[in-house]
Amino acid sequence: MEQIIQNLKQQARESWSGRTGEERAENLEKYLRNKLEEYSKALGISQEEILKSWEEDRNYSTINYYQECNQPSIKSDKTKVFETVEDMLKSIGKRGFRCPSCGGISSSPYECNSGLEMAKGKTCDWKVYGLFGDLGKGVFVYCKDKLKGETIFMPIAWENNEVEVEPEPEPSFS
Ligand SMILES: [Zn+2]
Numbered sequence: 001m002e003q004i005i006q007n008l009k010q011q012a013r014e015s016w017s018g019r020t021g022e023e024r025a026e027n028l029e030k031y032l033r034n035k036l037e038e039y040s041k042a043l044g045i046s047q048e049e050i051l052k053s054w055e056e057d058r059n060y061s062t063i064n065y066y067q068e069c070n071q072p073s074i075k076s077d078k079t080k081v082f083e084t085v086e087d088m089l090k091s092i093g094k095r096g097f098r099c100p101s102c103g104g105i106s107s108s109p110y111e112c113n114s115g116l117e118m119a120k121g122k123t124c125d126w127k128v129y130g131l132f133g134d135l136g137k138g139v140f141v142y143c144k145d146k147l148k149g150e151t152i153f154m155p156i157a158w159e160n161n162e163v164e165v166e167p168e169p170e171p172s173f174s
Pocket residue numbers: 099100101102103104112113114116124125126
């Protein structure tokens with residue numbers, strides 16, 4: 001694992017010259033160690049396995065891949081962890097996903113196919129992996145059997161229990 005981290009730091013260092021490259025390398029190491037510790041504790045999976053799974057998944061530059069949007073907090077209320085992909089699919093069911101842009105129901109968790117017209121002649125084709133992502137309305141799912149996490153549109157089945165609302169304060173008549 002140390003070897004992988006050193007290699008990644010080297011890539012970060014080479015992404016920019018001089019002091020900036022060195023800062024990038026240091027920031028990357030800090031980021032990786034924090035994330036690995038958090039994920040490992042929360043998932044009960046070794047840091048090395050998690051790092052290797054990220055490296056397998058990574059198909060673009062180190063600096064761009066190791067970012068909060070790709071490794072969000074695993075303990076937040078915007079995250080759901082499943083033992084298996086099957087468990088996740090069972091939980092999602094067949095009701096589809098809420099598109100963050102048009103608010104319609106999409107059968108794809110990544111690309112809206114609700115068929116809703118956003119402007120004349122233009123139907124919604126919002127993509128969760130596009131520039132503006134899930135507009136903060138999606139959910140990050142992690143499946144432990146695949147060691148894989150990704151952001152998807154919010155499944156309709158999770159809409160009412162996903163975001164926990166603070167309880168209303170009890171009315172007081174004093
Ligand atoms: Zn849409």
